Amino acid sequence: MSPAYLLRQLLGVIPLLLAISLILFTVVHLAPGGPLDVYADNPSVTPAALDHIRRAYGLDQPVPLQYLMWLRSMVVGDWGFSIRTGRPVLAEIGDRLPATLLLGGSAMLLALLLALPVGVLTALHRSSRLDHVLTLLSFSGISVPVFWLALMMQLLFSILLGWLPAAGYTTFGDASLVDRMEHLAMPAIVLSLATAAGWSRFLRSSLLDVLRQDYIRTAFAKGQTVRGMLLHHALRNALVPLVTVISLDLASIISGAVITETIFAWPGIGRLFIESMDGRDYPVLMGLMMTGSLALVLANLAADIAYAVIDPRIRFG
Amino acid sequence: MPAATLPEVRPGGTLTVGLSYDLDTLNVYATGFLGDVEAAVVEGLVAPDQQAKYRPVLATMVPTVGNGGIALDPDGRMHVTYHLRSGVRWQDGMPFTAADVKYTWEAVRDPAFLAESKDGSEDIESIDTPDDLTVVVNYRHNNAAFASTLFTFGILPRHLLQGHDLNHDPYNTRPIGTGPFKVREFRRGEYVVLDRNPDYWQHDAEGRRLPYLDRIVFRIVPDSNTLGTLIRAGEIGLAPLIPYMLAKQLQGAHGIEIVRGPSLGWEHLDFSFKGAPALRDLVVRRAIAQAIDRRILVRAAGGFPLPIRSVVVPTLTGLYDPTVAVLAYDPVQANRLLDDAGYARGSDGIRSWHGHRLSFGITAQTGQIDDEIAEQIIIAELRVIGIQLSADNKTGISFRQARYRGTYDLLYGRWVTAADPVYSVFYGTRGPNNGQGYASAELDEAMRRLETEMHPEQRRRDAASMQAILARDLPTIPLLSTVSVNAKSNRLRGYVPNPTNMTDFVGVATWWLWPVTIPVAALRGGAP
Numbered sequence: 016m017s018p019a020y021l022l023r024q025l026l027g028v029i030p031l032l033l034a035i036s037l038i039l040f041t042v043v044h045l046a047p048g049g050p051l052d053v054y055a056d057n058p059s060v061t062p063a064a065l066d067h068i069r070r071a072y073g074l075d076q077p078v079p080l081q082y083l084m085w086l087r088s089m090v091v092g093d094w095g096f097s098i099r100t101g102r103p104v105l106a107e108i109g110d111r112l113p114a115t116l117l118l119g120g121s122a123m124l125l126a127l128l129l130a131l132p133v134g135v136l137t138a139l140h141r142s143s144r145l146d147h148v149l150t151l152l153s154f155s156g157i158s159v160p161v162f163w164l165a166l167m168m169q170l171l172f173s174i175l176l177g178w179l180p181a182a183g184y185t186t187f188g189d190a191s192l193v194d195r196m197e198h199l200a201m202p203a204i205v206l207s208l209a210t211a212a213g214w215s216r217f218l219r220s221s222l223l224d225v226l227r228q229d230y231i232r233t234a235f236a237k238g239q240t241v242r243g244m245l246l247h248h249a250l251r252n253a254l255v256p257l258v259t260v261i262s263l264d265l266a267s268i269i270s271g272a273v274i275t276e277t278i279f280a281w282p283g284i285g286r287l288f289i290e291s292m293d294g295r296d297y298p299v300l301m302g303l304m305m306t307g308s309l310a311l312v313l314a315n316l317a318a319d320i321a322y323a324v325i326d327p328r329i330r331f332g
Numbered sequence: 333m334p335a336a337t338l339p340e341v342r343p344g345g346t347l348t349v350g351l352s353y354d355l356d357t358l359n360v361y362a363t364g365f366l367g368d369v370e371a372a373v374v375e376g377l378v379a380p381d382q383q384a385k386y387r388p389v390l391a392t393m394v395p396t397v398g399n400g401g402i403a404l405d406p407d408g409r410m411h412v413t414y415h416l417r418s419g420v421r422w423q424d425g426m427p428f429t430a431a432d433v434k435y436t437w438e439a440v441r442d443p444a445f446l447a448e449s450k451d452g453s454e455d456i457e458s459i460d461t462p463d464d465l466t467v468v469v470n471y472r473h474n475n476a477a478f479a480s481t482l483f484t485f486g487i488l489p490r491h492l493l494q495g496h497d498l499n500h501d502p503y504n505t506r507p508i509g510t511g512p513f514k515v516r517e518f519r520r521g522e523y524v525v526l527d528r529n530p531d532y533w534q535h536d537a538e539g540r541r542l543p544y545l546d547r548i549v550f551r552i553v554p555d556s557n558t559l560g561t562l563i564r565a566g567e568i569g570l571a572p573l574i575p576y577m578l579a580k581q582l583q584g585a586h587g588i589e590i591v592r593g594p595s596l597g598w599e600h601l602d603f604s605f606k607g608a609p610a611l612r613d614l615v616v617r618r619a620i621a622q623a624i625d626r627r628i629l630v631r632a633a634g635g636f637p638l639p640i641r642s643v644v645v646p647t648l649t650g651l652y653d654p655t656v657a658v659l660a661y662d663p664v665q666a667n668r669l670l671d672d673a674g675y676a677r678g679s680d681g682i683r684s685w686h687g688h689r690l691s692f693g694i695t696a697q698t699g700q701i702d703d704e705i706a707e708q709i710i711i712a713e714l715r716v717i718g719i720q721l722s723a724d725n726k727t728g729i730s731f732r733q734a735r736y737r738g739t740y741d742l743l744y745g746r747w748v749t750a751a752d753p754v755y756s757v758f759y760g761t762r763g764p765n766n767g768q769g770y771a772s773a774e775l776d777e778a779m780r781r782l783e784t785e786m787h788p789e790q791r792r793r794d795a796a797s798m799q800a801i802l803a804r805d806l807p808t809i810p811l812l813s814t815v816s817v818n819a820k821s822n823r824l825r826g827y828v829p830n831p832t833n834m835t836d837f838v839g840v841a842t843w844w845l846w847p848v849t850i851p852v853a854a855l856r857g858g859a860p
Contacts, residue, residue, distance in 0.1 A: 047730045067443045071499075099364070100356045101446070101499045110520045166557055173565040181561040184522050187549050280553045282521025290354050293728030294364070 115283035119268030134218025156212030262318035374509030452481025480750030593829025597748035597814035692741035
């Protein structure tokens with residue numbers, strides 16, 4: 016892969032993001048209600064005061080003009096102020112991003128650690144009892160609602176056993192790694208289970224496909240062990256399609272996990288999104304969605320690169 | 333404010349509180365929520381107590397016409413004089429003076445300040461500060477609800493804020509007040525930690541300096557099931573204002589007490605006069621009122637709320653009229669009303685008249701589990717009298733927008749008022765919260781009299797006529813008085829819910845923690 020190719024890809028991202036931002040801006044403004052509706056609950060906010068707020072945030076301008084204003088400030092790195100909290104959008108997102116990355120990252124890692132062995136085992140022992148049991152577990156993982164699983168785990172580990180804190184990010188005054196891990200355990204497990212189940216199914220079918228190929232038969236004929244065959248030939252090829260799936264899921268880390276974050280009172284991006292949506296906090300919403308889009312675009316790019324690394328037959332540029 | 337004088341008071345300890353909403357700002361005038369955290373940090377001149385009666389805080393007495401604190405001019409102007417407590421200091425050590433009170437008004441009414449609440453600031457013409465401890469507030473008109481607004485919410489420190497842009501000032505995340513607790517740390521989406529203010533001006537009856545608690549941690553827990561788990565696991569000691577459904581589940585759990593408190597809120601079924609013509613027909617509204625059994629609504633809500641007959645809740649003893657007419661539950665009579673008015677049933681059992689089918693949408697706020705349950709009951713009850721309802725629930729802003737624009741047929745909702753309620757905002761022809769499009773000159777006049785009248789007996793009569801008109805015209809059916817339901821650890825003592833929009837934490841200085849969990853039986857027996 017040449018540097019020129021990479022640069023071309025990166026430059027291609029810019030018009031894509033512009034188009035995305037235009038669509039998002041339109042969609043957000045099409046939703047009923049506006050940020051000032053929260054003030055309607057309060058009879059003492061006079062029409063004059065509302066007018067002032069409207070002008071202060073440029074909400075009195077036509078939507079296309081608002082878009083251009085937003086774009087201009089985005090380009091120079093000013094993401095505006097949250098209408099709800101009056102704080103800079105970048106500060107709002109910056110406050111929440113670490114929690115989301117920690118949760119999403121650990122959940123992904125956990126999912127990968129689960130999915131790889133399960134996928135390989137079920138593919139190698141197709142139609143065995145082990146395959147049936149693991150398949151059943153995988154489908155349970157896919158179909159059990161996240162909120163139910165979360166509640167059950169809280170009931171078991173927090174109320175009945177008292178081993179883990181039921182919710183939260185840290186205990187105030189305790190900045191230790193152990194405390195962090197205790198808070199992380201349940202949400203990361205809950206979040207990873209559904210993903211792991213999906214990935215293992217994906218790996219299983221992709222591996223089964225590969226195992227039917229001629230070169231695998233040849234490898235066995237040449238006296239290759241199962242382990243050697245997996246490591247040298249099959250797994251590498253079987254992982255190529257999985258990389259696409261994983262990269263797309265990676266991007267979703269940035270967008271947060273709304274349900275998991277809400278149930279475990281996790282101060283992440285997903286909850287910020289819901290609050291901002293409920294309050295029609297346009298600047299924060301746009302900031303969040305653009306961050307998510309950027310992550311998705313970059314994840315795709317990363318997937319392309321990963322292809323090339325894993326599969327020498329794929330070459331770009 | 334007299335403090336608890338129980339001999340067993342044990343100062344110290346950390347109380348962890350579960351808040352069900354994510355805080356936006358800690359500026360009382362800018363937040364979109366009730367200021368739970370703020371009430372422990374920032375004080376006003378007066379504050380409503382547990383009976384919704386005003387008590388002096390930073391003022392030495394509550395001004396009334398009787399004590400000379402309020403002077404009424406013949407031309408309708410009103411002058412309210414507050415004498416301030418001496419020796420009070422801000423949490424940064426600077427003295428609190430009349431200039432701070434005047435600055436608060438100037439800051440809040442400043443159009444550049446994007447306040448959520450500018451309540452009362454527009455009615456004030458000027459403020460005089462003859463000396464450091466005297467404030468004379470000159471109102472343009474008589475205002476019976478003056479105490480519910482501006483200076484009750486809290487006073488802003490002039491020395492820290494004058495000349496600043498209040499919209500983006502660090503004060504909004506780290507307010508400085510005169511209150512019993514000061515902000516130590518605010519982690520967005522996570523928690524707010526308050527530490528005891530060691531220089532707080534108030535003492536208890538035994539001369540001990542308040543507050544008793546060393547620290548309060550407010551944990552933000554947006555999911556009510558999780559809130560229940562946390563209190564059961566002992567991770568939080570107080571969860572104020574929980575849904576009835578959760579309280580029902582927590583009742584009887586080890587070490588947990590459910591504390592009910594009166595509230596100035598009420599739940600109601602509103603009709604929009606802007607849509608379906610049949611809802612403008614009083615006969616239909618009367619039939620609907622008679623088809624709803626409040627007792628079933630109460631039972632479904634775990635027995636917590638109380639059935640009501642008027643938008644004035646019984647807690648407001650000065651204004652509530654217990655004799656106001658109410659249409660009792662009587663589906664037979666409701667059916668007869670509709671039959672007589674010519675609303676004939678179709679083959680599917682749903683009535684119609686001249687092509688107007690009695691089929692409507694009913695709107696409640698999505699996620700308000702208690703309201704959604706009530707909504708389902710109402711749908712079932714109206715089916716009995718041949719009226720078809722389908723749920724048309726909305727979230728957040730969409731719900732508010734529908735409510736304020738009247739873009740619904742029927743709406744199940746709640747209002748809560750200050751200790752001095754103003755009803756014209758809800759039912760006045762030009763009331764800002766009147767999205768229903770209901771208009772009555774007669775009612776407007778009754779409410780105008782009520783809101784400018786300062787004499788209690790006359791106020792009671794004005795309130796009665798307002799209630800009678802609402803009961804006759806039925807723009808809204810008052811159904812349940814909201815009861816504040818709070819879950820707390822039985823270690824927490826001295827806690828009494830506050831019924832007003834000033835939140836329970838206005839009384840936090842006298843709360844304290846028993847060092848160990850007490851068996852519920854011992855509590856009931858009296859001595860722990």
